[in-house]
Amino acid sequence: xxxxxxxxxxxxxxxLPGMRILKPLAGPVLAVVISFVIGGLLVAAxxxxxxxxxxxxxxxxxxxxxxxxxxLQMTTPLIFTGLAVALSFRSGIWNIGVEGQMLMGALAxxxxxYAADLxxxxxxxxxxxxxxxxxxxxxxxxxxxRVYLNVNELVICLMLNPTALLVTGYISTRVLxxxxxxNKLPDIAxxxxxxxxxxxxxxxxxxxxxxxxxxxxxxxxxxxxxxxEWKLIGLNSRFAHYGGVNVRRNxxxxxxxxxxxxxxxxxxxxxxxxxxxxDNFSPGYGFDGIAVAMLAHSHPIGVMLAAFLFGALDSGxxxxxxxxxxxxxxxxxxxxxxxxxxxxxxxxxxxxxxxxRQAAGAPAxxxxxxxxxxxxxx
Amino acid sequence: MISDIAFSAIRISxxxxxxxxxxxxTFQAGxxxxxxxxxxxxxxxAAIAAAYISGSLAVGVLAGILAGMLMAALMALFNxxxxxxxxxxxxxxxxxxxxLTALLLKSLLGQDGVFASDAIPTFPAIDIPFVADIPVxxxxxxxxxxxxxxxxxxIPVVHWWLYRTRWGLRVRVVGEAEDAARAxxxxxxxxxxxxxxxxxxxxxxAGAYLSLGYVSLFAKQMNNDRGLIALAAIFFxxxxxVRTAAVAVLFGLATALSVRLPQVTGAAPQLLELxxxxxxxxxxxxxxxxxxxxxxxxxxxxxxx
Numbered sequence: 001x002x003x004x005x006x007x008x009x010x011x012x013x014x015x016l017p018g019m020r021i022l023k024p025l026a027g028p029v030l031a032v033v034i035s036f037v038i039g040g041l042l043v044a045a046x047x048x049x050x051x052x053x054x055x056x057x058x059x060x061x062x063x064x065x066x067x068x069x070x071x072l073q074m075t076t077p078l079i080f081t082g083l084a085v086a087l088s089f090r091s092g093i094w095n096i097g098v099e100g101q102m103l104m105g106a107l108a109x110x111x112x113x114y115a116a117d118l119x120x121x122x123x124x125x126x127x128x129x130x131x132x133x134x135x136x137x138x139x140x141x142x143x144x145x146r147v148y149l150n151v152n153e154l155v156i157c158l159m160l161n162p163t164a165l166l167v168t169g170y171i172s173t174r175v176l177x178x179x180x181x182x183n184k185l186p187d188i189a190x191x192x193x194x195x196x197x198x199x200x201x202x203x204x205x206x207x208x209x210x211x212x213x214x215x216x217x218x219x220x221x222x223x224x225x226x227x228x229e230w231k232l233i234g235l236n237s238r239f240a241h242y243g244g245v246n247v248r249r250n251x252x253x254x255x256x257x258x259x260x261x262x263x264x265x266x267x268x269x270x271x272x273x274x275x276x277x278x279d280n281f282s283p284g285y286g287f288d289g290i291a292v293a294m295l296a297h298s299h300p301i302g303v304m305l306a307a308f309l310f311g312a313l314d315s316g317x318x319x320x321x322x323x324x325x326x327x328x329x330x331x332x333x334x335x336x337x338x339x340x341x342x343x344x345x346x347x348x349x350x351x352x353x354x355x356x357r358q359a360a361g362a363p364a365x366x367x368x369x370x371x372x373x374x375x376x377x378x
Numbered sequence: 379m380i381s382d383i384a385f386s387a388i389r390i391s392x393x394x395x396x397x398x399x400x401x402x403x404t405f406q407a408g409x410x411x412x413x414x415x416x417x418x419x420x421x422x423x424a425a426i427a428a429a430y431i432s433g434s435l436a437v438g439v440l441a442g443i444l445a446g447m448l449m450a451a452l453m454a455l456f457n458x459x460x461x462x463x464x465x466x467x468x469x470x471x472x473x474x475x476x477x478l479t480a481l482l483l484k485s486l487l488g489q490d491g492v493f494a495s496d497a498i499p500t501f502p503a504i505d506i507p508f509v510a511d512i513p514v515x516x517x518x519x520x521x522x523x524x525x526x527x528x529x530x531x532x533i534p535v536v537h538w539w540l541y542r543t544r545w546g547l548r549v550r551v552v553g554e555a556e557d558a559a560r561a562x563x564x565x566x567x568x569x570x571x572x573x574x575x576x577x578x579x580x581x582x583x584a585g586a587y588l589s590l591g592y593v594s595l596f597a598k599q600m601n602n603d604r605g606l607i608a609l610a611a612i613f614f615x616x617x618x619x620v621r622t623a624a625v626a627v628l629f630g631l632a633t634a635l636s637v638r639l640p641q642v643t644g645a646a647p648q649l650l651e652l653x654x655x656x657x658x659x660x661x662x663x664x665x666x667x668x669x670x671x672x673x674x675x676x677x678x679x680x681x682x683x
Contacts, residue, residue: 046485094465141659149666154465155613156662158412159655162603166655170648290469327484332477339470343462 028295028302028342032309035337039330048326057331060319061312067319069198072207073273075311077102079210080265081289082307083217084135084258086298090221091254092234097142097157098262099286100164101135105263107168108134109270110277111176113188123191128209128267135263136256138164143255147248153255165280172279183279194272204272211304213261218300230254262286291339310335383634384518388526389592391630393418393584393601395529397608398626399536400580403573405617406540408553412468413453414605416475417578419598421446421585423479426498426596427486435499439525439586446582447575449475454574458567472605480598494595501525501591525587532580537619549573581605610658629654 040050061071081098088095095101109131118126142156169183178186194204221227232240233250241247265285270277292310296302313335317328397414404411424445429438453471456462487493501523512519540546551559552569560566584604589596607629615621636650 042481046481096465096469145663145666149663149670151662151666154410155609156659158606159610159658162606163652163655163659166648166652170646173648174646284473287469287473290466291473294466325484327481329477329480329484333474333481336470336474336477339466340456340462340474343466343470344456344460 024297024299028297028306028338031295031338031341034341035334038337039334042333043326043330046326048324053320053324053326053330056320056323057313057316059316060323061316065198066200067315069201069203070315070318071308071312073198073201073203073311074314075308076203076207076210076268076272077265077285078288078292078307078310079207079214079304080261080268081285082292082296082303083210083214083289083300084262084265085289086293086296086300086303087217087230087261088254088258089293090234090298091230091251092237093146093251093254093258094154095139095142095157095255095258095262096154096290097139097160097286098258098265098289099282099284100157100161101138101259101262102266102269102282102286103164103168104138104266105131105135105260106266106270106277106281107171107185108263109267110172110185110188113192113270114186114276117189118191120191123189124194124271127188127192127271128264131263131267131270132260133263135266136260139255139259139262140252143252143259146255147251161286168277169279172277178276185277187276188271192271193275194268196272202273204268206268206272209264209268213264214300214304221300226250226253262289265289288335291335294339294342381517383631383638385521386637387627387631387634388518388522390633391627392526392529393587393592393604394608394611394626394630395533395623396580396584396587397605398611398622399529399532399619400577400584401605401608401612402536402617402619402622403540403549403576403580404570405612406553407549407570407573408556409457409464409570409573410468411453411574411577412465412605412609413449413471413475414577414581414584414608415601415603416468416472416605417446417449417581418585418588418601418605419479420449420475421582422589422600423482423585423596425582425586426493426589427482429590430487430495430498433497433499435501435590438499438590439583442586442590443579443582446580446585447578450574450578450581454571458570458574476599479596483596483598492595492597498590498594500594523591525583525591528583529587533619533623540619545569545572584608607654610654613658614661 036054040054043050043053060067062068081102084098084101085095109127112127112130113123116123116126138160141160142151142153145151145156146153172185173183176185178184194206197203197205221231229240229245229250230253232243232245233247233254237247240250269281269285274281288310292303292306295306295309313331314328317331320326320330321328397418400417401411401414421442425438425442428441429435432438449471453464453467456467457464483489483493503521503523504527506520538546540549548559548564548569549572551562551564552566556566559569585601588600588604608626611622611625611629614625632650632653636647639645639647639650
């Protein structure tokens, strides 16, 4: 029932070596193409020329450094949140609380950013560390409840997202509010700011941190025993348990790391984009992360590609709105049509394998079974 | 002041009751439907657009219900037919709904954030004869619009539906023991599909009430996470209709207080808005402690519990 690792977790089939890389790409690419066709029909139905719309969408996001830098800026938070979600999905855990973890991370970074007095070389790292801690602590709540009380982490995450929004809102409007009409914390110290690379956008060092995180997680997954265990509990937690894997400890570990990465998304926004914690700053990066992780098949390197695609769509949609007056929400529709199609596609594959295994007479253990039974799961 | 708050609590909890009643059908059938907000926002948009174009409230409400059921059918199609995980579908449908309504708001009605017009008909307040004259209860119970009464009358109907009819029994069996239901010859998929459509119907009413009854406008994301709060009520009351509705009313009261109290006391509205979410988490923790302890007593130990 996991959304992770559909194709890649299967035994590798004989064939051309190139096929091993291309085959997992076929599903996502097809989903994107189908959703673009549906989007085109939608645009035509609304009385616009789809070809012109898509041309402008591509030009407005990719052509020229000004547009490209905006795209890269939009990509950065999506890499973080996508990676955080992907990490949990790969282990069969539903961390959909990344939005809340990001807000908590951002708040921590915002507080350390203005309240601490540190030398320039240490200030930004201290903020980033605080953000990771903030995110991890917020993720610890569903993790501990899941592991020790068997409470559905999905519902807890669902409730913790608005909780984080209200708590950070309370702190930034009442407790630590900066003087002035805006609901925000005081500006962070200059020493805490991340370097900006473009005069056209708020593209900053955060993107390199994001890419480094993806590479690090990819290596970790592939090389370390712990990375293998995290995959194993996603494939079949019961089997992992009997194989000697401490499922409880690993579930907590996955959630803490996932939450920490979610917190980094907040740090990037505060230290690199806004320069202070603003109330309600996120347009839903944590939820977009779910879409990114789906498109990426929960693979860290895939996350970078998927985040770039969604980032390009996001930045192109602003140009679309300005030049053709088409609502930027067209892109949101496209993105979640992709998710719908991908979700369905994966399950076809799961069903086929299930049938094959039953036909072969082997026990039909569902790959990617969740650690523990989930009430009202399906 | 107090009766003022109580009166507005009744109004505010109306969409919560509708959404919670809709969500508990799928909950009872063993499905975690988190797309209530998505159904609701699409219904709110369809209702106000239809009412604006036709000038008729009935057409508006009907369009809202249809739109809600259409989204529910989409969800059921992907979950039950294409076997997509209900949770992923729920998220996708919700954000699809947010995007679609904001897109159509701009493209069809030419408005960016909010749509309001004098051409939109409004519900008249209904004074119930005799009841209106009772001292304390009268001013509270009387003078609401039609959909408010529909919501409160729907509570016993849903209870009867689930606990006194054959169909309700089937739904509960499917939710309790799907394999047993299938073995007993109950068409599980069909029952689930029906509960999903009912979810859409009630969320359609919730949406129609939001844009036509509660206020007379449409704003993007105007549902304000009410579907999530309704879900919280369902979880807290374990899907029992009367209790769920009662919890929804309590959450509505908290919302009414969060609007009024800050004006009087200067308290932060965020803290009262937190109540539904914190209460739900607390309830789930208590249930978790209890089942874990019971399992330990029964000796049914499992590594993942």
